[in-house]
Amino acid sequence: MDCTNLESASVTIHVAPCHLLLHMTSSTAFKTFSIANDIFEVSPQDEIYAFDVEANKRINREAPWDKDPQYFKSCKISAVALIKMVIHARSGVPHEIMGLMQGKVMGNSLVIMDSFALPVQGTETRVNAANEANEYMVKYISESEKAKRLENAIGWYHSHPGYGCWLSGIDVDTQMNNQQFQDPFVAVVIDPNRTISAGKVDIGAFRTYPSNYTPPNVSASEYQSIPLSKIEDFGVHANQYYPLDVEVFKSSLDTELLGLLWNKYWVNTLSQSPLISNRAYAVSQIVDLHQKLSKAQATVSSTRAPMPIVKGQEEKASSVPKKDEKKKEDNQLAKGVKDSIKIAAEAQHGLISQVLKDIVFSSRPSQQAGAIHVAEMIDTAMSVE
Amino acid sequence: MTSQMDTDEQSIVLPTSTTSGLSLSLHPLPILNISEHLTRLKLQTRSNSPFVLGALLGTQNGREVEIVNTFELATEEGRDDLVDHDFLVSRRDQYKQVFPSLEFIGWYTVASVPTSRHIALHEQFTGYCSTPLLLVLQPSIITSSSSDVTGQTLPFKAYEPTIEIRDKRTRSVFIEAPFKVETGEAERIAVDWTAKGGGGSTSLESHLQTQRAAVKMLHERILVLVQYVTNVIAGQIPTDHTTLRSLSALIASLPASENKGFRDEFNIEYEDVQLTALLSSLTKSTNILNDLVDKHLVLTGGSRDDRTLNVRRRGMGRQGMMPGDWAMHP
Numbered sequence: 001m002d003c004t005n006l007e008s009a010s011v012t013i014h015v016a017p018c019h020l021l022l023h024m025t026s027s028t029a030f031k032t033f034s035i036a037n038d039i040f041e042v043s044p045q046d047e048i049y050a051f052d053v054e055a056n057k058r059i060n061r062e063a064p065w066d067k068d069p070q071y072f073k074s075c076k077i078s079a080v081a082l083i084k085m086v087i088h089a090r091s092g093v094p095h096e097i098m099g100l101m102q103g104k105v106m107g108n109s110l111v112i113m114d115s116f117a118l119p120v121q122g123t124e125t126r127v128n129a130a131n132e133a134n135e136y137m138v139k140y141i142s143e144s145e146k147a148k149r150l151e152n153a154i155g156w157y158h159s160h161p162g163y164g165c166w167l168s169g170i171d172v173d174t175q176m177n178n179q180q181f182q183d184p185f186v187a188v189v190i191d192p193n194r195t196i197s198a199g200k201v202d203i204g205a206f207r208t209y210p211s212n213y214t215p216p217n218v219s220a221s222e223y224q225s226i227p228l229s230k231i232e233d234f235g236v237h238a239n240q241y242y243p244l245d246v247e248v249f250k251s252s253l254d255t256e257l258l259g260l261l262w263n264k265y266w267v268n269t270l271s272q273s274p275l276i277s278n279r280a281y282a283v284s285q286i287v288d289l290h291q292k293l294s295k296a297q298a299t300v301s302s303t304r305a306p307m308p309i310v311k312g313q314e315e316k317a318s319s320v321p322k323k324d325e326k327k328k329e330d331n332q333l334a335k336g337v338k339d340s341i342k343i344a345a346e347a348q349h350g351l352i353s354q355v356l357k358d359i360v361f362s363s364r365p366s367q368q369a370g371a372i373h374v375a376e377m378i379d380t381a382m383s384v385e
Numbered sequence: 386m387t388s389q390m391d392t393d394e395q396s397i398v399l400p401t402s403t404t405s406g407l408s409l410s411l412h413p414l415p416i417l418n419i420s421e422h423l424t425r426l427k428l429q430t431r432s433n434s435p436f437v438l439g440a441l442l443g444t445q446n447g448r449e450v451e452i453v454n455t456f457e458l459a460t461e462e463g464r465d466d467l468v469d470h471d472f473l474v475s476r477r478d479q480y481k482q483v484f485p486s487l488e489f490i491g492w493y494t495v496a497s498v499p500t501s502r503h504i505a506l507h508e509q510f511t512g513y514c515s516t517p518l519l520l521v522l523q524p525s526i527i528t529s530s531s532s533d534v535t536g537q538t539l540p541f542k543a544y545e546p547t548i549e550i551r552d553k554r555t556r557s558v559f560i561e562a563p564f565k566v567e568t569g570e571a572e573r574i575a576v577d578w579t580a581k582g583g584g585g586s587t588s589l590e591s592h593l594q595t596q597r598a599a600v601k602m603l604h605e606r607i608l609v610l611v612q613y614v615t616n617v618i619a620g621q622i623p624t625d626h627t628t629l630r631s632l633s634a635l636i637a638s639l640p641a642s643e644n645k646g647f648r649d650e651f652n653i654e655y656e657d658v659q660l661t662a663l664l665s666s667l668t669k670s671t672n673i674l675n676d677l678v679d680k681h682l683v684l685t686g687g688s689r690d691d692r693t694l695n696v697r698r699r700g701m702g703r704q705g706m707m708p709g710d711w712a713m714h715p
Contacts, residue, residue, distance in 0.1 A: 049421075050428040079579040080421045083414055083572060084454075090571035091484070114421075119482035140479060146472050147457035148429060196570055199592060201578045248579050251424040254417055258580040260539050261413055262602075264566035265573060269599040272570050275654060286661070293668070305679035337665075337672045344665035349592045351658040356596055358651065360603070362640040381589050384662050 043252045048076075048111065051104065051150045059105050065184055069213050072244055074109040075186055075205035079250040081115040086201055088117045089159035089192040095121045098158035100137060101188065102144065102151040110186045110205075110244070113151050116140060155186035155205075162193040162281055163230050165204030172237045175208045186244070193281040196274055197346045208241040215242065225339040227288045228295070270357060275350035282347065289339050296332035303331045341384060348381040405545040405562035409518075410451045413568055413576045415441065415493075416541065418455045419522050423495055434495070434524065436465055438506075440473065441491040441520060442480060451567065452520065453487055456480060466502070468509045477513070491518030498523075499544060504557050507546060519544040519559060539566075 065071040081101060088097055098120060103112040118133040141153055156178070158171070167175060167187060178185040187206045194202040209215060226234050250258070275282075355377055419439065426435040438460060443452040456476050461467040477489050492510055494503065499521060510517040523540045544559035568576070577595070610632065616622040617629070 046424055046428065049424050078421065080414070080417050082579060083417060083575045086571050086575040087414065087569065088483075090569070117483040136479060136482070139475065143472060143475060146459040146469065147476075148426060148459075149457070150429075192571055195574055199574060199595075201575055250417075250579055251420065253420045253424055254579075257416055257420050257539065258576065261416065261566065261576070262580070264539070265413065265568055265576075266599045266602040268568050268570075268573050269577075269595060270603065272573065274570070275658070277570055300675055303675060303679055305676065305683045333668075333672050333675055337668050340665040340668045344662045345589075347658045347661045349589070351655060352592070353596055354651070354654070356600065360600065362643070378589075378593075380659065380662050384665055385589060 045249075045255075046251045046253075048106070048249060049113070049251060053150070056104055056152075060184075063183070069207075069209050070215070070242065072108055072110055072184070072186070072207055074245040074247060075112065075188070076106075076109055076247045076249050077112045077188075077203075077205075078114065079248060079254050081112050082201065082203070082248055084117075085115050085157050085188070085190055085203075086192065086195060088115075089161070089190045090196070092121070092159060093161045093192055096159050096161065097121060098156060100141075100153050101155045101157055101186075102141070102149065103154035104151050105154075105184050110154055110184060112154060112186075112188075114149060115157060153182070154184060155188060157188035157190060159190050159192055161191065162284060163191070163227050164194065164224050164234075165189040165191055165202055166224075166226070166234050167206055167208070167237060167241050168230070168233045169237050172208055172240050175206070175241070176211065179208060179210070187241075193278065197278045197281060197350075199274065199346075199349065203246055205244040205246050206241045207244060215239065223335070223338060225335075225342060227284075228291050270353075273350060273354060275347065275354065282343070285339075285343050289336065289343065292332065292339065293336045296336050299332050303333070344384045345381070348377070348384055352377050352381060405547075405560045406448055407545055407562045408449050409543055409562050409564035410449075410567035411520075411541070411543070411564045412451070412453050413566065413572060415452050415455045415520070416539065417576075419493055419495075419520075422455075422457055423522065423524070436460075437493075437495040437522075438468070439493050440477065440489055441493055441518060442477075442484070442487040443490045444486060444488065445490055450490060450518065452490065452518075452564075454480070454484070455493060458492070466505055468506065470509075473513070489513050489517075491520065493520040493522070495522045495524055499559050503559075507557070516546055518562070519546070 081103075085099065085101075088099060091097075097117065099115055099117040101112045101115045103110065103114070105111070119136060120133045137153070144150075156174075160166075166189065171187065171189075175185070175187045178187070187208075189204050189206070191202040352374075355373060359374065419437070422439060423435070423437055426437055427433065429435075438458045439455050440458050441452050442454040442456065443450060445451075458476075459469040459472045461469050480487065491514065492506070494506075496503065499519060503519065507517065507519065521542045521544065523542065541564075543562045543564050545562045546557055547560055548555050549558045613622070613628070614632070617624050
């Protein structure tokens with residue numbers, strides 16, 4: 001609605017490739033010089049791609065993660081590893097797929113350089129699907145050296161098509177096992193269905209706690225919508241692992257190529273429609289929401305409002321029952337509301353693209369209704385969120 | 386003799402008048418894979434132009450070829466011109482297990498222009514595929530001659546092998562094959578996300594920004610076409626009838642969809658989405674109403690005794706909420 005905001009925001013987008021261009025102009029002279037004289041220059045952005053054998057051995061010997069179960073704070077994933085994992089996850093829908101990742105440890109962060117797929121399909125009943133792929137894994141990793149890929153296996157990834165990024169009971173067991181015998185190891189989960197309907201990659205990285213460890217403070221994690229059939233599995237194990245921050249990194253060459261790629265695939269941005277490609281998932285989400293609301297209907301009569309607190313009142317005046325409510329547990333209905341808002345917002349986004357395309361390609365010059373149509377759409381979209 | 390050989394060398398690539406009949410699509414993943422391979426080798430060998438070799442995976446349907454994925458290849462110990470075939474076969478079979486629809490369709494390397502060295506390497510791949518393609522990344526400086534960003538192309542070139550008969554001698558040469566960039570939806574989202582650096586929310590604003598960027602590109606392309614036609618009319622540029630014909634065909638096909646069937650389906654989809662929005666608003670209002678009633682009960686229900694509060698709430702709850710009504714109204 002705020003047009004000036006959009007204008008300036010999109011100018012930023014357009015400026016970005018121009019900015020790349022200016023940067024290149026000023027440094028082409030330098031590049032010519034350095035290539036002609038074979039001066040080997042590494043931009044700081046690319047340092048992460050170098051594999052230092054000695055440093056790797058040293059940190060594996062020291063193993064600081066043994067002493068601190070919360071040692072790792074973040075997980076850095078390279079652009080190629082991420083794209084490969086997302087494509088693999090999407091190609092496997094509706095099955096859960098899995099694969100391995102190769103990388104190294106850098107400070108408090110697990111760095112993932114590459115990933116490869118395993119020829120097994122994980123299901124809820126297969127406890128150790130990884131065992132079947134052992135031969136494949138061993139062969140792939142041992143041969144990687146020939147291809148100059150020196151990093152070791154650093155984690156595994158699998159997909160949860162349509163039900164979010166978290167670790168199920170079996171996943172927790174597998175990961176605890178991995179962390180016991182193959183540390184450092186990280187578990188990554190990808191949801192390809194949500195990725196497409198939301199338009200951004202839905203990914204999570206997790207480390208489990210050892211079985212005898214209780215985390216000092218359980219911070220309320222960000223709410224994510226989980227289908228009814230899985231919600232019990234989610235809740236029971238939710239305290240046995242913690243999430244890592246996920247960052248994506250790319251090389252300077254990657255950045256240049258991505259800038260140039262945009263010149264080609266802007267067409268796909270217009271031509272693809274998440275409404276159509278994700279129909280089955282959208283339907284399943286609404287069915288699930290219906291079930292949740294039916295459940296909510298039963299419990300709604302027993303909701304209580306939190307006691308109002310007079311300003312300045314002592315904290316000790318709060319009685320015991322209030323401490324439970326302080327955890328800000330949303331009741332069933334409120335959770336249903338959050339889910340419904342998410343579904344409606346994503347559907348609105350998809351519809352906006354369709355309406356825009358309709359206006360650009362189908363309206364005759366005399367029709368002025370186009371602009372009004374878009375304004376209406378944006379209003380609806382904003383009122384939903 | 387040597388001078389004759391030198392002039393014979395000429396170019397392994399046939400001049401651009403001969404174009405390949407292939408319709409080639411390239412996905413972004415191979416592009417980024419090759420870039421990562423190059424960056425990694427640069428750092429390992431500490432040189433600006435290491436020898437990069439890898440295989441292309443994809444699908445081939447007659448003249449339509451799609452390059453979907455890649456993997457690295459190794460050469461025999463110490464020798465730069467012999468491909469390690471065992472490694473190739475083992476990797477290729479491993480990829481076949483996971484992606485059965487993809488096949489080995491060619492190889493890639495980094496060079497500014499293919500040379501006879503590449504022909505020699507090329508011969509070693511003919512055993513795996515009838516006409517292996519060559520994809521080359523040209524590391525030379527991406528010149529910024531035009532200030533128009535949209536005019537720049539990717540520094541990749543694809544070549545198809547063929548035999549040239551000249552002076553009663555045959556030799557293998559390459560023909561350049563034009564390619565376009567295709568992408569699957571998941572791939573596009575992942576590439577988009579990494580281009581923006583990861584993170585970021587799915588707000589309405591960012592979605593609109595992406596749409597606007599794409600429409601802006603379309604607008605710029607259209608401006609270029611308009612410029613061309615204006616120049617032709619003004620007589621500054623010789624008319625190219627093929628281009629003009631395709632332009633008029635394009636305009637004739639607009640508006641793109643006045644087909645009744647399309648309109649119906651579009652309207653149905655539109656209504657479905659708006660219905661979802663309505664449902665979501667209703668749910669939100671119900672929740673707010675519920676909260677309101679709860680708070681009202683707290684205010685009016687007395688405060689001291691928890692038990693009495695519960696009893697009275699339960700009683701009032703039945704009246705206030707009318708849960709039975711919900712079950713009755715479908």
